[in-house]
Amino acid sequence: MITRRNFLKNTVTGIAALSLPLAAFEIVDPKKLMASEAKNPSKVRWVFLIDTYKCTGCGFCVKACKLENEVPYDTNVTRTWVERYVITKDGVNHADTPDNGGRDGFTTARMNRGMGKFEEIKKEDIDKAFFVPKLCNQCENPPCVQVCPVGATYQAPDGVVLVDRTWCIGCGYCIMGCPYGVRFFHPVHHTAEKCNFCYHRITKGLKTACVDACPFGARRIGNLRDPNDPVTKIIMTERVGVLKEEYGTKPQAFYLGLDREVK
Amino acid sequence: MKSHVLRPLFAFLGIVALILLARLVLVPKDFGAYDRGYMYSWHRLGNEEDWKNVKVKYQGKEYCKDCHTDKYDSIAKTPHKIIQCENCHGPAIDHPSDPPKLAIDKSRGQCLRCHYPLPYPSSGRALIKGIDPDKHNPDTECSSCHNPHNPMEGLR
Numbered sequence: 001m002i003t004r005r006n007f008l009k010n011t012v013t014g015i016a017a018l019s020l021p022l023a024a025f026e027i028v029d030p031k032k033l034m035a036s037e038a039k040n041p042s043k044v045r046w047v048f049l050i051d052t053y054k055c056t057g058c059g060f061c062v063k064a065c066k067l068e069n070e071v072p073y074d075t076n077v078t079r080t081w082v083e084r085y086v087i088t089k090d091g092v093n094h095a096d097t098p099d100n101g102g103r104d105g106f107t108t109a110r111m112n113r114g115m116g117k118f119e120e121i122k123k124e125d126i127d128k129a130f131f132v133p134k135l136c137n138q139c140e141n142p143p144c145v146q147v148c149p150v151g152a153t154y155q156a157p158d159g160v161v162l163v164d165r166t167w168c169i170g171c172g173y174c175i176m177g178c179p180y181g182v183r184f185f186h187p188v189h190h191t192a193e194k195c196n197f198c199y200h201r202i203t204k205g206l207k208t209a210c211v212d213a214c215p216f217g218a219r220r221i222g223n224l225r226d227p228n229d230p231v232t233k234i235i236m237t238e239r240v241g242v243l244k245e246e247y248g249t250k251p252q253a254f255y256l257g258l259d260r261e262v263k
Numbered sequence: 264m265k266s267h268v269l270r271p272l273f274a275f276l277g278i279v280a281l282i283l284l285a286r287l288v289l290v291p292k293d294f295g296a297y298d299r300g301y302m303y304s305w306h307r308l309g310n311e312e313d314w315k316n317v318k319v320k321y322q323g324k325e326y327c328k329d330c331h332t333d334k335y336d337s338i339a340k341t342p343h344k345i346i347q348c349e350n351c352h353g354p355a356i357d358h359p360s361d362p363p364k365l366a367i368d369k370s371r372g373q374c375l376r377c378h379y380p381l382p383y384p385s386s387g388r389a390l391i392k393g394i395d396p397d398k399h400n401p402d403t404e405c406s407s408c409h410n411p412h413n414p415m416e417g418l419r
Contacts, residue, residue, distance in 0.1 A: 042298075052386075053385060053386070053387060054387045055386070055387060055388075056377055056386065056387045056388040056391060057376075057381070057386075057388055058376040058377050059376055060346075060347075060350045060376065063350075064321055064349070064350070064354075067320060067321070067353070067354050068319075068320050068321050068354065069317075086383070104372055104376065105372075105375070105376030105377070105379075106376075106379070106381060106388075107372055107375040107376065107379045107396075108379065109381060123382060126383070126384070128383075128384055128385055129381075129383035129384065129385075129386060130383060130385055130386040131383075131386060131388065141303075142303065145302070145303050146302055146303070151294065151305040151306050151307070152306070153306075154303065154304050154305060154306035154310075155299060155303045155304055156304075156311055157297070157298050157304075162306075162310060162311065162314055164306060164307055164310040164313075166307075166310070166313075167306075167307060167310070196314060199314040199315060199317070200314060200315055200316065200317035200318070200319060201319055203315045204315075204319065206319065206323075209320075209321045212321055212323055212347060213321070213347055213349070213350055215345040215346045215347070215350070215377075216345065216387055218387070257385070
């Protein structure tokens with residue numbers, strides 16, 4: 001028999017039960033939780049920080065990179081290079097890079113217009129001018145890796161994109177796929193070549209050759225997973241920019257003082 | 264009737280078996296999709312070690328300190344202290360055993376990397392004193408007057 005007391009009691013418990021979300025009944029499996037956290041078990045995520053205010057275009061980074069990584073010194077291919085941006089008062093952006101990527105620095109005010117042509121720019125006409133070092137962005141979503149048909153290029157657990165020279169067939173898809181143009185064919189190995197943050201150095205606790213060679217501290221490398229890393233602190237708390245964000249590649253080379261003219 | 268229908272099937276199965284056998288032999292044992300699946304980490308695991316084993320060539324200025332203490336100390340007192348020894352002296356590699364002698368870059372171009380005047384506003388380059396290489400003792404090595412480890416020594 002339904003008494004008033006029982007009716008009210010059941011109504012209250014019924015409403016309470018209905019208001020519980022379904023998720024409350026799900027049994028939490030600690031192993032599953034651990035697995036989702038261990039998706040990327042690496043304690044390291046290498047990132048780069050470039051301060052364009054500090055860069056003087058000396059090119060010591062390019063020189064050190066070529067010698068450290070055995071990229072033939074007198075060829076025009078290089079894993080890292082320095083670009084010069086000169087924006088004149090009429091709003092025109094005169095960007096250039098020496099044919100050797102800035103290996104010997106910028107020792108002239110003449111701008112390299114390619115095909116052996118040069119351009120003189122008067123000092124008075126310059127609105128702003130600066131140097132921007134470029135290197136592989138070690139993207140979180142590297143398009144160069146997606147297009148490799150043979151699994152020769154891949155992202156290491158610490159975020160660095162590497163090329164397996166024994167496995168690369170030289171199809172060149174990755175060179176076409178990189179929106180930043182950092183890949184090229186190695187003139188000796190005839191395989192795809194790119195900056196790998198001096199993988200042999202950073203995994204031994206050293207800095208990359210270009211970071212060590214930079215006299216002005218314009219280039220820095222850090223571990224994004226370490227909250228006490230000075231580079232991480234800057235990336236987290238200061239205004240940094242990345243290149244071609246709209247491509248969705250999530251580049252991991254961060255720039256201080258990036259201008260909208262920089263491409 | 265039976266055999267001429269089945270013969271191409273046997274040939275097909277044979278080719279498939281051959282391809283599978285070739286794959287077994289040719290694909291390294293450690294080849295597979297790792298942390299980030301086929302899209303980003305499909306590779307031969309051993310290649311990570313291959314890259315880690317590349318020889319380090321630039322050793323850093325602390326490597327030079329113990330033998331070339333005088334040079335290390337003298338440059339440390341000048342504005343040139345920010346420049347690594349190997350930027351001019353070349354990578355040490357296994358010096359002094361290999362190479363026993365390093366080739367020093369004494370060219371004017373080496374100094375002009377920083378000291379060619381480019382007064383670019385908002386760039387660090389504008390803060391460095393420069394010279395006009397066509398007017399400032401052309402045809403002379405900079406180091407014949409300036410000691411690179413102490414550039415204004417005896418000149419002020």
